[in-house]
Amino acid sequence: MNWHAIRAIYLFEMARMRRTLLQSVISPVLSTTLYFVVFGAAIGSRISEVDGVSYGAFLVPGLLMLSLLTQSVSNASFAIYFPKFTGTIFEHLSAPVSAFELTASYVAAAASKSVILGVIILLTARLFVPFGIAHPVWMAAFLVLTAVTFSLLGFLIGIWAENFEKLQLIPLLVITPLTFLGGSFYSIDMLPPFWRTVSLLNPVLYLVSGFRWSFFGSADVGVGLSLGMTLAFLLACAAVVAWMFRTGYRLKP
Amino acid sequence: MRPALEIRNLSKRYAGGFEALRGVDLDIRRGEIFALLGPNGAGKTTLIGISCGTISATTGTVLADGLDTVRDYKAARARIGLVPQELATDAFESVWATVSFSRGLFGRPPNPAFIEGLLRDLSLWDKRDQRIMTLSGGMKRRVLIAKALSHEPQILFLDEPTAGVDVELRRDMWQLVRRLQAQGVTIVLTTHYIDEAEEMADRIGVIHRGKLILVEEKAELMRKLGTKKLILELASPVAALPPTLATTGLDLAAGGRELVYSYDRQAGDTGVAALLAALAASGLDVADLRTEQSSLEEIFVQLVEEPA
Numbered sequence: 001m002n003w004h005a006i007r008a009i010y011l012f013e014m015a016r017m018r019r020t021l022l023q024s025v026i027s028p029v030l031s032t033t034l035y036f037v038v039f040g041a042a043i044g045s046r047i048s049e050v051d052g053v054s055y056g057a058f059l060v061p062g063l064l065m066l067s068l069l070t071q072s073v074s075n076a077s078f079a080i081y082f083p084k085f086t087g088t089i090f091e092h093l094s095a096p097v098s099a100f101e102l103t104a105s106y107v108a109a110a111a112s113k114s115v116i117l118g119v120i121i122l123l124t125a126r127l128f129v130p131f132g133i134a135h136p137v138w139m140a141a142f143l144v145l146t147a148v149t150f151s152l153l154g155f156l157i158g159i160w161a162e163n164f165e166k167l168q169l170i171p172l173l174v175i176t177p178l179t180f181l182g183g184s185f186y187s188i189d190m191l192p193p194f195w196r197t198v199s200l201l202n203p204v205l206y207l208v209s210g211f212r213w214s215f216f217g218s219a220d221v222g223v224g225l226s227l228g229m230t231l232a233f234l235l236a237c238a239a240v241v242a243w244m245f246r247t248g249y250r251l252k253p
Numbered sequence: 254m255r256p257a258l259e260i261r262n263l264s265k266r267y268a269g270g271f272e273a274l275r276g277v278d279l280d281i282r283r284g285e286i287f288a289l290l291g292p293n294g295a296g297k298t299t300l301i302g303i304s305c306g307t308i309s310a311t312t313g314t315v316l317a318d319g320l321d322t323v324r325d326y327k328a329a330r331a332r333i334g335l336v337p338q339e340l341a342t343d344a345f346e347s348v349w350a351t352v353s354f355s356r357g358l359f360g361r362p363p364n365p366a367f368i369e370g371l372l373r374d375l376s377l378w379d380k381r382d383q384r385i386m387t388l389s390g391g392m393k394r395r396v397l398i399a400k401a402l403s404h405e406p407q408i409l410f411l412d413e414p415t416a417g418v419d420v421e422l423r424r425d426m427w428q429l430v431r432r433l434q435a436q437g438v439t440i441v442l443t444t445h446y447i448d449e450a451e452e453m454a455d456r457i458g459v460i461h462r463g464k465l466i467l468v469e470e471k472a473e474l475m476r477k478l479g480t481k482k483l484i485l486e487l488a489s490p491v492a493a494l495p496p497t498l499a500t501t502g503l504d505l506a507a508g509g510r511e512l513v514y515s516y517d518r519q520a521g522d523t524g525v526a527a528l529l530a531a532l533a534a535s536g537l538d539v540a541d542l543r544t545e546q547s548s549l550e551e552i553f554v555q556l557v558e559e560p561a
Contacts, residue, residue, distance in 0.1 A: 002327070008357025012350075019345060087341030091400065094305040094335050095358045096327040252309050253267055 005097045006105040013079055013109030025117060028067045032121050035063050036128045039185060050187050053216050056129035061212040062184030063125070068118050068143065069150050069179055069204065073171050076110035076154030081167050084158075084251075093252060099245030103155060110151035111144065118143050131215065138223070139214035145230055146207050152237040159244050159251060178204045183212075188220045203233050255319055256280040257408050257439035258304065263313035264463075265299050273299040275463040277313070281408075281441055286434055288454035288471075289443045290553055296463040297443040298338060301410045304441075305335045317408055331360055334406030338413045338443075340393045344386040348377055351385060352399045359404035368403065374429070375399050391422045398429070409433060411442040415449060427453055447550040451475075457549070461557045475549065476518065482545040483525065485512040488538035495535045501528050512537075 017024050036059070044055040051058070083089040092102060125131075133139050161167040182204030188196045199205050200221075210226025213219035219226070244251065258281035265274040273296045281287050291297050302308030304315045306326060315322045320329040343351050352368055372378045375395045380388060385396060394414070401409060411430070415423045430440055430453060444450055450457055450471070457474055459467040469477070490509035502524070504513045512532075516523045532539065 002360045004357045004360050004362060008354050012346075012354050015350065016345075086344070087337075087339050088343055090307050090335070090337050090341060091355060091358060093307045094330060094333070096330040096360050097358065098327070248309050252307060 002097050002101050005095060006101055006108075009102070009105035010109045010112075013106065014112065016079075017109075017113050024113065025120060028071055028117055029120055029124055032063055032067055033124060033128075035059070035066075036125065040128060050190075051216065051218050053131075054129065057131035057216075058187075058212075059185065060122070060125045060129065060131055061215045062208055064118055064121055064143075065146065065182075065204075065208045065211050066179050066184045067121055068114050068146050069175060069207075070171065071117055072110060072114040072147050072150035073154035073157065073175055075113050076106060076151040077158035077161065077167055077171075078154075079106050079110055080155055080158035081161055085164075089251070099242065103152070103241050103245075106155055107148060107151040110154060111147035114147040114151065115143055118147070133215055134217040135214045139211070142207070142211045142214055142226075142230070145227075145234070146211070149230060149234040149237060152234065152241060156237060156241050156244060159241075159249070162250070178202050183208045183220055203229060206230060254283055257283045257285075257318060258441070259314075259316040259319075260300070260304070261314050261316075263300070263303060263315065264311050265296075265303060265308065266311045272463050274303075274310075277460070277463075277465050279458060279465055279468065281439060282456070284434065284437055284439055285455040286430060286440045286442070286453050288450035288457050289441065289460055290447065290450055290457060290549075291443075291460035292557055293445075295460045297460055298412055300460070301335070301412050301441070301443065305333055305410060306330055307335075327360075331404065332407045334401035334404065334409045336394075336397050336401045336409070336411045336414055338416065340390060340397070342385045342393050342396055345384055347382050347384060348372065348388075348396055348399075349381040351396065352403050355400040356403040359406075361404045367405070371399050371402055374432075376425070391418050394418055394422065398426075402433075406438070408439045408441070411440065413443055413445065415444065415446060423449075447553055451549045459553065459556055466556060471549075474552065475546070480515055480547055481518050483514040483516070483528075484543050484545065485514070485532070485539050486510065486541040486543075487512065488540040491537070495537065497535050498531055498537075501531055503528070 036056070040056040040059050044059065047055040049055070049058075083092060157167065157170050161169075181199065182202050183199065188199045188205065191199060206221060206226040206229035209219040209221045210223050210230065213223045213226065243249070258279075260277055260279040260281075263274050263277040264272070266272050273294075277296075277300065289297050289300065299308060303310045304317070304322060306322060310323075317329040318332050320332070322329040346354070349368070349372070352372065353363065353365075356368065357363065369378070372381055375398060377392070377395050377399060380392060385393065388396065398411075398414070414430075415426055418426070427449075430442070434440060442449075442453070454471050457467075457469060457471050458465055467474070484506075487510055491505070492509060494503060494505055494512075498512075502514060502516075504515075505511075506513045514525075514528055516525065
């Protein structure tokens with residue numbers, strides 16, 4: 001294992017985060033605050049409790065998940081796309097670094113940023129609404145697992161993308177809709193039966209649901225199923241990345 | 254001694270069907286400076302790319318220090334440094350950070366003293382805290398060299414190291430390459446500048462349309478392919494050669510002011526002695542004489558112009 005390389009890439013990426021502190025941390029915190037103001041305070045005051053939890057508190061895990069997914073994907077996709085764009089990727093390709101080491105270090109850095117961000121958002125949310133965390137260890141586990149899974153997804157989008165438009169395409173067309181329709185802002189019990197069934201096809205639902213369970217002890221689907229679906233998605237992304245490296249897909253001519 | 258680099262039956266066909274390399278075999282000797290010459294698109298960069306791992310070969314193998322660059326890629330790549338042709342650098346990082354990063358990426362533990370020495374050697378020490386985007390093109394080239402040397406490689410590939418750099422940097426670069434060679438580093442460089450190969454290389458390979466058409470000691474190559482010219486300047490111009498000199502192979506040039514005699518240095522009898530005797534007998538007044546040897550550039554043009 002080339003630990004020096006893993007360390008070098010990880011620290012390089014974390015240094016990039018420090019340099020771009022403003023957009024890395026402030027903007028997601030600001031947008032989450034706006035969600036709380038609009039959905040939590042303005043609209044939420046007219047909504048009664050959901051599953052025995054105040055709507056404001058109910059929103060916390062959903063909004064956290066929304067930021068976590070978006071940030072993980074954008075962090076990781078940009079981190080690997082940028083060296084491709086500037087041409088500095090030649091160094092990674094010519095280094096004694098395995099595909100696993102390369103992926104692990106980029107994903108670890110992107111996931112670390114997302115987790116740090118998640119904690120900041122959690123603390124910000126606490127200023128708006130009172131809530132407790134029923135299963136803190138599971139909460140942390142879901143936080144990390146989701147950050148890793150979606151950083152991996154971002155990483156493969158970054159390898160796949162040939163231009164900045166494509167880099168934005170999947171987050172915009174796929175991830176954002178799935179997150180909004182994945183129960184971030186509502187319980188699927190609120191939906192008509194048909195749409196409830198459709199929602200069960202959305203992988204993000206299981207993430208939000210499992211995460212919400214760790215906060216309040218109840219959720220749309222069972223926690224075991226949530227965990228299983230998240231892990232399955234993680235493995236699927238890992239398999240695609242492994243295939244990309246084996247074939248040199250869009251990395252090496 | 255085992256060659257530093259053993260290239261066997263290497264070929265590369267790109268997705269578009271373009272054959273960049275067609276069955277190249279080449280050994281690079283340990284500690285030599287090898288210059289790879291060839292026109293644009295000849296396959297120089299592809300050959301380097303495959304050796305370094307940035308391009309995958311269609312067929313064939315490359316062994317670095319006896320290690321297969323595909324199967325044993327970690328051990329092989331740890332021995333190799335690459336300075337690419339393009340000025341691909343980070344923009345926002347400092348010189349110090351980017352060079353230290355490269356060392357780590359290639360699996361070496363941090364060594365600030367070594368990095369300091371490297372930056373001083375390359376006149377980058379004063380710029381160590383500067384962001385790379387603020388540096389000039391020549392300085393960026395130095396940064397790329399520092400990055401390639403950061404893990405103390407035994408084999409260094411320089412892909413067009415002096416393309417677009419000023420004279421001073423070019424001289425610096427040549428000195429650096431010689432210093433590295435003195436330290437035992439094997440150097441493979443590609444270049445368009447034939448005078449560079451002529452100045453630097455121990456051996457020269459000429460690649461054309463994906464095939465290695467010639468590999469030779471530089472001196473040997475110059476000797477073998479070099480025709481020499483003896484030029485005689487006359488005190489006063491003549492309209493035609495005197496009849497006694499008609500069969501000597503002399504040509505009249507420069508409006509009758511010069512006589513030119515071309516000969517092959519390798520030939521047992523160059524004919525120079527006979528020529529001089531005939532010249533003395535002819536009564537022509539020779540004011541001065543000089544010789545010219547064909548440059549590598551002329552040899553190169555000859556080689557690639559012949560159908561490969």
